[in-house]
Amino acid sequence: MSALDGLPTLRDVIEQHDLVAKKSMGQNFLLDLNLTAKIARQAGDLSQCDVLEIGPGPGGLTRGLLAEGARKVLAVEKDRRVMGALAEIAAHYPNRLEVINADALTLNPLERLTPPVRVVSNLPYNIGTELLVRWLTPKEWPPYWTSLTLMFQKEVAERIVAQPGSKKYGRLAILSQWRATPHIVMELPPEAFSPPPKVHSAVVHFEALAAPRFDADPQVLERIVAAGFNQRRKMLRASLKGVGADIQDRLVAAGIKPTDRAEQVPIEGWCALAREVAKG
Ligand code: SAM
Numbered sequence: 001m002s003a004l005d006g007l008p009t010l011r012d013v014i015e016q017h018d019l020v021a022k023k024s025m026g027q028n029f030l031l032d033l034n035l036t037a038k039i040a041r042q043a044g045d046l047s048q049c050d051v052l053e054i055g056p057g058p059g060g061l062t063r064g065l066l067a068e069g070a071r072k073v074l075a076v077e078k079d080r081r082v083m084g085a086l087a088e089i090a091a092h093y094p095n096r097l098e099v100i101n102a103d104a105l106t107l108n109p110l111e112r113l114t115p116p117v118r119v120v121s122n123l124p125y126n127i128g129t130e131l132l133v134r135w136l137t138p139k140e141w142p143p144y145w146t147s148l149t150l151m152f153q154k155e156v157a158e159r160i161v162a163q164p165g166s167k168k169y170g171r172l173a174i175l176s177q178w179r180a181t182p183h184i185v186m187e188l189p190p191e192a193f194s195p196p197p198k199v200h201s202a203v204v205h206f207e208a209l210a211a212p213r214f215d216a217d218p219q220v221l222e223r224i225v226a227a228g229f230n231q232r233r234k235m236l237r238a239s240l241k242g243v244g245a246d247i248q249d250r251l252v253a254a255g256i257k258p259t260d261r262a263e264q265v266p267i268e269g270w271c272a273l274a275r276e277v278a279k280g
């Protein structure tokens with residue numbers, strides 16, 4: 001049977017290529033092409049953009065992106081078994097799909113992409129936050145991408161958009177909201193995937209800000225935020241002791257009460273502290 005785009009249905013593709021999902025690869029596939037087209041639309045107008053997709057698997061989202069008019073899709077997939085299925089999609093959309101069989105954690109995709117670049121991905125859960133933090137913490141800003149449209153476990157998506165004072169507020173919220181505008185744009189139940197994961201999922205769309213909201217060195221910010229939230233129930237003067245002997249003075253200079261806890265400090269405060277700590 002053929003699907004909306006004239007290619008075989010994803011169920012047939014999976015059967016023909018014997019693509020039994022592997023848990024070790026974080027494989028939970030989307031099989032509904034209406035749904036993948038809807039996710040692709042959350043990324044905005046793709047017609048003038050190159051799209052970077054991590055983990056295309058059998059190609060459900062890839063097909064959504066191409067059907068929605070992406071100028072080019074660069075798909076990076078670690079599992080060699082899906083290469084045949086992806087080659088069929090590439091043949092159906094000449095010159096618009098490039099597939100690389102590589103680990104997204106080690107590949108630098110930049111030389112194969114022409115700006116503007118949007119990243120759209122149903123991320124493997126085991127490397128999702130690691131990739132997100134890398135996209136958010138390059139030394140220079142703005143980054144090579146203009147937007148990220150990413151599927152996460154719902155609990156991770158909620159941490160990304162959390163506000164100060166919330167138990168979910170932490171490293172992901174601060175790094176995400178410091179340099180971008182994350183919004184949850186879709187929620188998906190486990191049954192949307194094959195096999196269904198244990199938890200609900202959500203798509204988060206981020207537009208990169210032209211400049212970070214507040215000045216700070218990304219590495220210093222990441223380090224102090226990680227230390228502060230690692231012991232989130234302690235007062236900052238205790239949880240940040242490892243950052244430097246004079247941390248109490250630095251907190252005061254940044255306008256933060258040393259007796260506050262990490263989750264009480266807004267992004268502006270963390271950036272002020274990063275600038276104090278960077279003074280050396
Ligand atoms: N995009 C497909 C979809 O929506 O149906 C598959 C999504 S599945 C959640 C994650 C995909 O990422 C799998 O195809 C898996 O093989 C791939 N993957 C896992 N680790 C990877 C890595 N380090 N680099 C690139 N791809 C990876």
